[in-house]
Amino acid sequence: MKIQHPFARSLVTFRSWPFVIDLGVALCGLAVFFAILHMAAYWMGTPVPVVPISHSISALPLYAFYSLVRIGIAYLLSLTFAITYGYIAAYNPRLEVWMIAALDILQSIPVLSFLPPVVLAMVALIPGHQLGIEMGVILLIFTGQVWNLAFSFYSSLKSIPREMTEASRIYRYSAWQRFWQLEMPNAAIGLVWNSIVSVAGGWFALIACEMFTMGDRNFQLPGLGSYLQTATFSGDMRALFAGIAAVILIVVATDQLIWRPLIAWSDKFKFEQVESSDRVTSPILTLLQRSTLLSSIPGRIWTHIEEPIYRRMAQTKTCRIVQPLDQDTKRRSGTPGLWIAAALAILVIAWGADQAFLMLRTVSLADVRLLLLGAGATFLRVNASLLISAAWTIPVGVAIGFNPKLARIVQPVAQVMASVPATAFFPILLIGLVKLGGGLGVGSVALMLLGTQWYILFNVIAGAMSIPSDLKEAASLYRFTRWQRWTTLILPGIFPYLITGMVTASGGAWNASVFAEYSHLRHHTLQTIGLGAQIDAATDSGRFSILLLATILISLMVVTMNRLVWRRLYRLAETKYKLEG
Amino acid sequence: MQETGIPNETQTSVVEAIIRAEKIEKYYAQPSENRIQVISATDLKIVPGEILALLGPSGSGKSTMLRMLTGLSRPSAGQVYWHEKPIGDTEINVSIVFQSFALFPWLTVLENVEAPLQARGVPPDERRERSLRMLDTVGLDGFQAAYPKELSGGMRQRVGFARALVVEPEVLFMDEPFSALDVLTAENLRSELLELWANKTMPTKAVFIVTHNIEEAVLLADRIIVLGRNPGHIRTDFRVQLAQPRDRKSEPFTQLVDYIYKVLTKPDVAPAQAPDQQAGPRVRDQRQMHYQMLPHARPGGMAGLLELLLDKGGRDDIYRLADDLAFEIDDLLPIVDAAQLLGFLKIEEGDAAITESGAEFANSEILRQKELFRDAAVKNVLLLRQIRRALETKSDHTVPEDFFLDVLDEQFSEEECLRQMETAVTWGRYAELFDFDASRRRFVLPDAQEEEVDANEEAE
Numbered sequence A: 001m002k003i004q005h006p007f008a009r010s011l012v013t014f015r016s017w018p019f020v021i022d023l024g025v026a027l028c029g030l031a032v033f034f035a036i037l038h039m040a041a042y043w044m045g046t047p048v049p050v051v052p053i054s055h056s057i058s059a060l061p062l063y064a065f066y067s068l069v070r071i072g073i074a075y076l077l078s079l080t081f082a083i084t085y086g087y088i089a090a091y092n093p094r095l096e097v098w099m100i101a102a103l104d105i106l107q108s109i110p111v112l113s114f115l116p117p118v119v120l121a122m123v124a125l126i127p128g129h130q131l132g133i134e135m136g137v138i139l140l141i142f143t144g145q146v147w148n149l150a151f152s153f154y155s156s157l158k159s160i161p162r163e164m165t166e167a168s169r170i171y172r173y174s175a176w177q178r179f180w181q182l183e184m185p186n187a188a189i190g191l192v193w194n195s196i197v198s199v200a201g202g203w204f205a206l207i208a209c210e211m212f213t214m215g216d217r218n219f220q221l222p223g224l225g226s227y228l229q230t231a232t233f234s235g236d237m238r239a240l241f242a243g244i245a246a247v248i249l250i251v252v253a254t255d256q257l258i259w260r261p262l263i264a265w266s267d268k269f270k271f272e273q274v275e276s277s278d279r280v281t282s283p284i285l286t287l288l289q290r291s292t293l294l295s296s297i298p299g300r301i302w303t304h305i306e307e308p309i310y311r312r313m314a315q316t317k318t319c320r321i322v323q324p325l326d327q328d329t330k331r332r333s334g335t336p337g338l339w340i341a342a343a344l345a346i347l348v349i350a351w352g353a354d355q356a357f358l359m360l361r362t363v364s365l366a367d368v369r370l371l372l373l374g375a376g377a378t379f380l381r382v383n384a385s386l387l388i389s390a391a392w393t394i395p396v397g398v399a400i401g402f403n404p405k406l407a408r409i410v411q412p413v414a415q416v417m418a419s420v421p422a423t424a425f426f427p428i429l430l431i432g433l434v435k436l437g438g439g440l441g442v443g444s445v446a447l448m449l450l451g452t453q454w455y456i457l458f459n460v461i462a463g464a465m466s467i468p469s470d471l472k473e474a475a476s477l478y479r480f481t482r483w484q485r486w487t488t489l490i491l492p493g494i495f496p497y498l499i500t501g502m503v504t505a506s507g508g509a510w511n512a513s514v515f516a517e518y519s520h521l522r523h524h525t526l527q528t529i530g531l532g533a534q535i536d537a538a539t540d541s542g543r544f545s546i547l548l549l550a551t552i553l554i555s556l557m558v559v560t561m562n563r564l565v566w567r568r569l570y571r572l573a574e575t576k577y578k579l580e581g
Numbered sequence B: 001m002q003e004t005g006i007p008n009e010t011q012t013s014v015v016e017a018i019i020r021a022e023k024i025e026k027y028y029a030q031p032s033e034n035r036i037q038v039i040s041a042t043d044l045k046i047v048p049g050e051i052l053a054l055l056g057p058s059g060s061g062k063s064t065m066l067r068m069l070t071g072l073s074r075p076s077a078g079q080v081y082w083h084e085k086p087i088g089d090t091e092i093n094v095s096i097v098f099q100s101f102a103l104f105p106w107l108t109v110l111e112n113v114e115a116p117l118q119a120r121g122v123p124p125d126e127r128r129e130r131s132l133r134m135l136d137t138v139g140l141d142g143f144q145a146a147y148p149k150e151l152s153g154g155m156r157q158r159v160g161f162a163r164a165l166v167v168e169p170e171v172l173f174m175d176e177p178f179s180a181l182d183v184l185t186a187e188n189l190r191s192e193l194l195e196l197w198a199n200k201t202m203p204t205k206a207v208f209i210v211t212h213n214i215e216e217a218v219l220l221a222d223r224i225i226v227l228g229r230n231p232g233h234i235r236t237d238f239r240v241q242l243a244q245p246r247d248r249k250s251e252p253f254t255q256l257v258d259y260i261y262k263v264l265t266k267p268d269v270a271p272a273q274a275p276d277q278q279a280g281p282r283v284r285d286q287r288q289m290h291y292q293m294l295p296h297a298r299p300g301g302m303a304g305l306l307e308l309l310l311d312k313g314g315r316d317d318i319y320r321l322a323d324d325l326a327f328e329i330d331d332l333l334p335i336v337d338a339a340q341l342l343g344f345l346k347i348e349e350g351d352a353a354i355t356e357s358g359a360e361f362a363n364s365e366i367l368r369q370k371e372l373f374r375d376a377a378v379k380n381v382l383l384l385r386q387i388r389r390a391l392e393t394k395s396d397h398t399v400p401e402d403f404f405l406d407v408l409d410e411q412f413s414e415e416e417c418l419r420q421m422e423t424a425v426t427w428g429r430y431a432e433l434f435d436f437d438a439s440r441r442r443f444v445l446p447d448a449q450e451e452e453v454d455a456n457e458e459a460e
């Protein structure tokens, strides 16, 4: 009884809000409906590989809409796939090792280099519709987004506290209830943060691949990326800036309307013993939660869907018996389906390897030498960009992190900056370079910097903020010199965060190299020595063997770096430099 | 003793058991392909109308036993029956109260309690009504909308109880339900639980509680089973016939506590009141095993204990010692065990008596203490002796930790291996037998000694 009074009062007080919002929600519903109609009509249209791209500003909203839909679809696909993949890997000990190893390698492959073959395959698969090219691009963004989501979901499943799993078993939760009450909540925070990174990566790739040339064929899709490139080609600066503004607007809006509310909402999934004082707040979330329509209707609909499921599940045999958790007793010798799937997979892999081998045999020795040279150059460039980023972000990030008020403002900004696709700025960078007469070598490092430094900054700030204040006080009490402060307190304190930032940044930089080292600008072709350039050049001339070899090389380097450097540093960070705050 | 701890014989076999375990064993596969036996073949019955407490030292397999009895873990051999039907294919009705509460932080108190009913397909209105009633019973009226993190530990465990009882379990299982709570809260919850049980407020027919707290077991239980370890086996099983409410200070109570303590501290000796020893499994003797189980105690703790003992004239009842130190008796246990292992004290009739070397140790200043500790450690602890020898023999005077982990692995579970190693490192560092480089996970000789050893070698 006591509880219900304040609740009732709050309902009365906030009456004025919900109506406006409810109206808005209804309008959004209508908009979504027409948007779907429009997309369907466009997709089912006959394929026009070279859709003429307008660079008038009035075309911008439609283009932005197309790009958004692509990102949205790719993201939803990734999420679904990631959850399925993570689920199977976590609960199937037989497949687990394989699936995780595959994950590790797949996430090291820079997706952009796969653009041409994927698009060709998709066009062949769905002939006669625009959908083919679209699917190719969406599939590509999907492959760039999915792996970290899958990994995050998998590790959340693995880290569910044992006693909680046991509780769910002893109280005979159905798979359905377990998913919604145990597994998803446990994975929510990781999924939200990884979604932010994934979608940022998606924008980066989308802008780059809405328009590309392969042999004598041009592929372009109406969207923000192709708009920006067209504007650059035609030298229409006004359109270019408008396009960039649109990209930034979308990123900021996504952050404010989707990510912030999600972060604030996911706060309730934290495993904390006491309520923490400073948490992310989101006015949007507060509004949504106050809307009567939104807080009651979906809940009610959901209950109607859920209750029959619970009732049905409760009757099943598996739900009436406590399922043991042990693995050792249920060593089933694999279902026939699994064996067939495994055999098929092996066949496909063998066939692929054979084809790849045949293709690689056509590569000449001179080509290989050139590729290796390029690999070296790109390697240096990636690491140079990492070093430059670290060099400025560490001092700046620490300074900001030690000033909590400033940090609270700068950190979200860094997060947004990290989400702005650097590829959008690339055209401007190129124009500047051509004017100044600089080479693309500098330009590509600049692009990598543009895309990756924010991750490091964001993490360094977080690291500096996490250094306990009593340690800082101790340092000033004992009159540490500046050098001592840095070597004994600050650097060890931010180390784990720095490594996290650097790993993310290095992945981004490798991906960027494919795009950054080679570019058409009106009638020039700018390029520099590098693997990325060779991938692009091979794409241009349709030489798939070079493309394949270069991709293999990049993946090899990324995997080796991960194994030899990053993983070790990670372990060091986890064992030696862990500050329990 | 006679009137309190009588063997558990005929009473239980007449009544039909709710849960009956028949020769259950448990092995865990180690990553190194070794299999460790955690529980050796054991028979056990849970009958209606009793609170059964399972006592035992850490790592003796209490939790493993509980999980096998609830169907959460399948025995490697043997079978568990629920009303005489195999537990793996009947619908059973049990609940578990967990040490860590295991509440879902993202659900409100009410939702947490409702969840098990939801799993059983109870319609929403009934679910809500039953849950609210149960929250009322455990004293959480008005907290239904709160989240677990907003509650104190004691209140959280109340939610744990409400969730367990709302399904009206036939057997209520608890795995150290009070050990995460402070003493007063635990005391409170215990007496409330007893009240619920005595008033038959809950339809539960039997309670099974795992604990490592001797007093708790004697306070609550109608029957106590003591497990021994390596591998887990029943050491003794007897009824407690003290009337409720029980008085901790009463003579029979303390006698019973003393008796159990004696059983626990002497893993090698058959319990005095040898009750009902089924001609079951041959239990592997601790002494036949290669390595001693190192109790997880710090040298400083041992010194403290020995000094106190010396103050008291060199001999005192362990139970009283714990009281004086305001220690839970089972926090003191490892320290006593460790001092005993090193030959610093002896256990006689539930009393700890300091030995000659123990007295010298307690009386010395720190450097001498380290020396005495070193001698005792090398003499009595095989693992430390081996590490030291290996370091002296190898030319670079370092040995990887893995080397010893592999050896220990044959005898202990993976987790226990790590704990053993941790204790060995603490002792070895204190005794300056060796140093441990945590980043490379290697044992190394202390610098000064390295030169010494090298010099000796050259001289030879």
Ligand SMILES: Nc1ncnc2c1ncn2[C@@H]1O[C@H](COP(=O)(O)OP(=O)(O)OP(=O)(O)O)[C@@H](O)[C@H]1O
Pocket (backbone or CB within 6 Å): B028, B029, B038, B056, B057, B058, B059, B060, B061, B062, B063, B064, B065, B212, B413, B414, B415, B416
């Ligand atoms: N899943 C597992 N895999 C391997 N070994 C295990 C596993 N679970 C438990 N063990 C080992 O089995 C032994 C018994 O464990 P158990 O948790 O049952 O002991 P316990 O008596 O409950 O101890 P505690 O008082 O510490 O809770 C321990 O040595 C433990 O390391």
Ligand SMILES: [Mg+2]
Pocket (backbone or CB within 6 Å): B062, B063, B064, B175
């Ligand atoms: Mg336990």
